[in-house]
Amino acid sequence: MKKILIMVFSVMVLASLSGWAQTGSQKSDKSSGKTMTITGTVSSDGKMFVADKDNKSWKVDNPDVLTAHEGHHVSVTASEDPASETLHVNSVKMLGKGKSSDSGGDNSGKSNKY
Secondary structure: OOHHHHHHHHHHHHHHHHHHHHHHHHHHHHHOEEEEEEEEEEEEOOOOEEEEEOEEEEEOOHHHHHOOOOOOOEEEEEEOOOOOOOOEEEEEEEEEOOOEEEOOHHHHHHHHOO
């Protein structure tokens, strides 16, 4: 009787450990994409995003978030899936009209002269 109880207990422990191991591996798969904030331009159809920094482009897997931002310069917080080179956009922030209008080169020159 004692042997049977020990065997049943051992099987239950092993079964619970294997279930725990599977849950742990599933969590690590879902967090494989890194979250980042990128500035760039949304394509005219809203399905692609091109970064300012290195002109890297990604396909957006949830283009509905970018509705009304097509062709605009924006900052997005997104999760990247490097395997498929897609972005899942979490939030969008509209930026100025363009990169060149943000420089303000003439005003800084006048400030230094006077």
